[in-house]
Amino acid sequence: MRVPGLRSFRSFRGQLVVVFVGLFAVILATSFLVVAAAVRASARHEINEELRLAGTLFVRQLDARSQQLLAATRLLSGDFALKTAAATADQATTLSVLENHRQRIEADVLLLLTPEGSIAADTRDPGRLGASFPLPRLLEDAEQAGEVSRIAPMDGGLYRLAVVPLLAPVPIAWLVAGFAIDDRTATDLRRVTGLHVSFFRRQEPGFVVQASTLDGADREELQRGLPQIRREGVIELAGQPHVIRVERISDDVVVVLERPLAEALAASKSLFRTLFAVGGAGLILALVGAIVVARRMSRPVLALVGAAQHVAAGNFEATVSVQRRDELGELGSTFNTMLAGLRDRERVRAELERAERLKRFFSPQLAELLSAGDESVLASHRREITVLFCDLRGFTSFAEKADPEDVMRLLRDYHATVGALISRHEGTLERFTGDGLMVFFNDPVPCPDPAARAVQMAIAMRDAVQGLLDEWRRRGYALGFGTGIDMGYATVGRIGFEGRFDYAAIGTVTNLSARLCQEASDGQILVSQRVFAEVEHLVEATALGTLSLRGFARPLLAYSVIRLRPAPPETTRSSSQDRQLAKDEPR
Amino acid sequence: MSRRLAIAALVALTALFAERAGVRAQARSGPIDATVADDKGKPIEDAVVSLTSLGAAAPAPPPASAIMDQHDREFVPYVLPVYVGTRVNFPNRDNIRHHVYSFSFPKKFELPLYIGTPAAPVVFDKPGVVALGCNIHDWMLAYIYVLTTPHFAKTAADGKVRLDWVAPGPYEARVWHPRLRGDTEKTGKPLTLAAGEPSSVSFVISLKTEWRIPRRTIDPYKDR
Numbered sequence: 088m089r090v091p092g093l094r095s096f097r098s099f100r101g102q103l104v105v106v107f108v109g110l111f112a113v114i115l116a117t118s119f120l121v122v123a124a125a126v127r128a129s130a131r132h133e134i135n136e137e138l139r140l141a142g143t144l145f146v147r148q149l150d151a152r153s154q155q156l157l158a159a160t161r162l163l164s165g166d167f168a169l170k171t172a173a174a175t176a177d178q179a180t181t182l183s184v185l186e187n188h189r190q191r192i193e194a195d196v197l198l199l200l201t202p203e204g205s206i207a208a209d210t211r212d213p214g215r216l217g218a219s220f221p222l223p224r225l226l227e228d229a230e231q232a233g234e235v236s237r238i239a240p241m242d243g244g245l246y247r248l249a250v251v252p253l254l255a256p257v258p259i260a261w262l263v264a265g266f267a268i269d270d271r272t273a274t275d276l277r278r279v280t281g282l283h284v285s286f287f288r289r290q291e292p293g294f295v296v297q298a299s300t301l302d303g304a305d306r307e308e309l310q311r312g313l314p315q316i317r318r319e320g321v322i323e324l325a326g327q328p329h330v331i332r333v334e335r336i337s338d339d340v341v342v343v344l345e346r347p348l349a350e351a352l353a354a355s356k357s358l359f360r361t362l363f364a365v366g367g368a369g370l371i372l373a374l375v376g377a378i379v380v381a382r383r384m385s386r387p388v389l390a391l392v393g394a395a396q397h398v399a400a401g402n403f404e405a406t407v408s409v410q411r412r413d414e415l416g417e418l419g420s421t422f423n424t425m426l427a428g429l430r431d432r433e434r435v436r437a438e439l440e441r442a443e444r445l446k447r448f449f450s451p452q453l454a455e456l457l458s459a460g461d462e463s464v465l466a467s468h469r470r471e472i473t474v475l476f477c478d479l480r481g482f483t484s485f486a487e488k489a490d491p492e493d494v495m496r497l498l499r500d501y502h503a504t505v506g507a508l509i510s511r512h513e514g515t516l517e518r519f520t521g522d523g524l525m526v527f528f529n530d531p532v533p534c535p536d537p538a539a540r541a542v543q544m545a546i547a548m549r550d551a552v553q554g555l556l557d558e559w560r561r562r563g564y565a566l567g568f569g570t571g572i573d574m575g576y577a578t579v580g581r582i583g584f585e586g587r588f589d590y591a592a593i594g595t596v597t598n599l600s601a602r603l604c605q606e607a608s609d610g611q612i613l614v615s616q617r618v619f620a621e622v623e624h625l626v627e628a629t630a631l632g633t634l635s636l637r638g639f640a641r642p643l644l645a646y647s648v649i650r651l652r653p654a655p656p657e658t659t660r661s662s663s664q665d666r667q668l669a670k671d672e673p674r
Numbered sequence: 675m676s677r678r679l680a681i682a683a684l685v686a687l688t689a690l691f692a693e694r695a696g697v698r699a700q701a702r703s704g705p706i707d708a709t710v711a712d713d714k715g716k717p718i719e720d721a722v723v724s725l726t727s728l729g730a731a732a733p734a735p736p737p738a739s740a741i742m743d744q745h746d747r748e749f750v751p752y753v754l755p756v757y758v759g760t761r762v763n764f765p766n767r768d769n770i771r772h773h774v775y776s777f778s779f780p781k782k783f784e785l786p787l788y789i790g791t792p793a794a795p796v797v798f799d800k801p802g803v804v805a806l807g808c809n810i811h812d813w814m815l816a817y818i819y820v821l822t823t824p825h826f827a828k829t830a831a832d833g834k835v836r837l838d839w840v841a842p843g844p845y846e847a848r849v850w851h852p853r854l855r856g857d858t859e860k861t862g863k864p865l866t867l868a869a870g871e872p873s874s875v876s877f878v879i880s881l882k883t884e885w886r887i888p889r890r891t892i893d894p895y896k897d898r
Binding site: 170171174175252254255257259 | 773775777782805806807808809812813814815885886887
């Protein structure tokens with residue numbers, strides 16, 4: 088079973104397309120893989136870079152917020168009422184002022200410390216007096232720098248703390264403002280950075296999540312995975328890889344910025360989609376282009392194939408048009424040259440074949456004439472010809488009595504004998520009729536002495552056939568051979584129908600020669616007056632007087648040719664016979 | 675400069691007055707030259723060198739007055755040493771108001787937004803350091819150093835100061851500075867003054883960084 092698609096793949100055009108598109112696809116796939124690897128690498132690099140940048144920005148953001156907080160706290164510290172209260176008022180009043188001021192800047196806690204670092208007032212815990220501030224290092228740094236803001240763990244929570252001196256105008260106390268860092272803070276920061284933000288504070292032996300934008304389960308996973316990450320890395324959260332970056336805010340506080348890897352790769356995914364689209368379009372273009380090119384390339388090949396098929400079918404007339412100058416064009420013109428050669432050979436072969444065919448009917452000379460292409464000789468025309476009829480006497484009764492095998496053998500020998508003579512004398516064999524046959528001369532190839540030839544051939548035939556018949560006679564068959572010759576005008580040419588033509592002569596001359604043949608006894612060659620007139624200088628003949636022949640209203644003069652004259656020609660007929668003949672010749 | 679002259683005149687007047695009042699018989703010491711520098715030899719200005727008698731207490735001088743100007747939004751002088759009980763006036767020579775205050779233990783006071791010289795001077799009747807501030811100009815800072823001895827003087831830019839008119843006898847010389855690291859009591863040096871004899875004392879002290887809000891605002895009145 089043949090699958091059309093498969094067949095088209097096996098075709099030259101199909102193969103061209105497959106090769107083109109296949110090559111393109113391979114190139115495309117290779118470049119795609121290379122690009123994909125590069126994109127992935129660059130995406131990873133970009134993510135890290137982005138996180139690094141985000142980390143820097145984040146830290147700056149924290150710094151900026153710290154500065155804001157410092158500014159706000161500084162502003163608060165400049166308040167004269169606060170200074171007055173801190174310097175002069177009782178504890179309750181101071182605490183009240185502090186609480187009031189805490190609300191002004193919406194801090195979570197406001198503390199007043201003595202210059203030595205013990206708590207003078209605490210808005211969260213009014214009773215907490217005299218205790219030392221839990222972050223002595225923060226105070227030291229504030230003393231060093233004048234003021235300080237930092238994210239630090241305090242009382243189990245995480246705070247952004249600002250410490251500024253209360254100057255009146257010399258330091259009379261420390262004002263500490265604290266903003267709790269909780270999930271809301273983290274969410275705020277996520278809005279700025281677009282990243283998940285988690286605050287960790289130190290709690291030996293490691294760090295614990297204090298605030299985060301992540302869900303509970305993710306927080307725990309992050310907390311578990313954190314010790315493995317130094318600065319940046321990948322952690323699985325809920326089964327999804329997340330790229331994280333750790334920013335160390337202080338010894339006690341780290342911030343983890345995190346982003347799902349898939350989210351980060353989304354940009355490169357869209358790039359991949361574009362790549363796929365472009366690649367697909369390219370493939371389609373390549374397919375179309377390959378088909379067009381394949382068609383162009385295969386057209387001359389197909390033309391060659393078509394022409395070759397014609398040649399295979401025997402049509403040598405096919406040629407291919409040569410329009411290209413490349414190898415295919417060369418092939419086409421070579422093919423045409425080859426075809427021309429083939430055509431020549433075929434013509435020669437056909438001519439030879441035709442000549443062989445023609446030789447069946449005509450003398451070899453005529454056959455060659457015809458095979459050379461001059462078929463005009465076959466056209467119907469009138470010409471004076473000499474017609475010879477001959478047949479076997481007693482053949483009918485022989486055919487009845489003898490074995491068919493003997494009949495056939497006789498005929499074969501007979502035909503072989505006379506056939507050779509016909510050829511030799513360049514006669515035109517018009518037809519076989521069993522034991523009889525008709526030969527004419529001077530057509531289609533004219534000859535100068537048709538009558539003489541006919542008579543010479545008749546004598547040769549008689550002699551040859553007599554030798555042949557002797558054997559049969561000895562076997563008891565009464566067989567004889569008679570010949571009749573006449574000459575005159577006849578219509579000669581091709582008769583018959585498509586598929587079966589004969590070259591025939593129609594006219595009285597054929598009838599008369601046939602009648603003369605019928606009249607002739609064994610070994611007799613009867614010729615008409617006209618024939619005799621032509622050959623009397625060549626032969627010895629006996630005048631037979633007038634004969635009444637069937638089909639002819641009037642009797643005719645006839646002569647029996649005996650033999651060729653051996654010497655230069657001399658008339659052998661008697662004057663009386665001549666007279667009689669002359670008298671009897673009405674035609 | 676005029677202030678310094680005024681102080682000098684005041685001191686001279688006071689001494690003259692004292693002499694006439696009966697100390698005349700007592701001889702005076704020669705000039706006492708004091709030098710204050712840090713451990714690298716850098717002279718320290720605005721250090722107050724005082725002499726406290728280890729013998730008979732010097733007779734209290736009559737009540738005196740002093741001036742702490744406010745000029746171009748600064749206190750002038752930066753350090754004003756006064757004898758205890760001195761009345762200090764705070765004339766405002768700027769064309770804007772000031773709000774002078776102090777939360778220092780020796781004298782807590784407040785002169786809310788005023789122009790010109792307040793009617794009543796502030797009496798500094800307790801010894802110690804009084805840090806002065808202005809509520810509306812955070813950078814304004816000055817010190818009034820209230821002493822219990824009348825013998826004191828403030829170093830100039832070269833870290834030197836000369837004291838005169840001191841009765842001979844044993845004294846303890848001390849130095850104080852707003853940024854002095856440590857107590858002034860610990861700077862004490864014994865010094866015996868002989869009549870007519872010049873003497874000298876030098877101090878090497880170390881200073882703390884000052885808690886002072888820097889004046890960095892663009893001043894809209896600067897060119898008026």
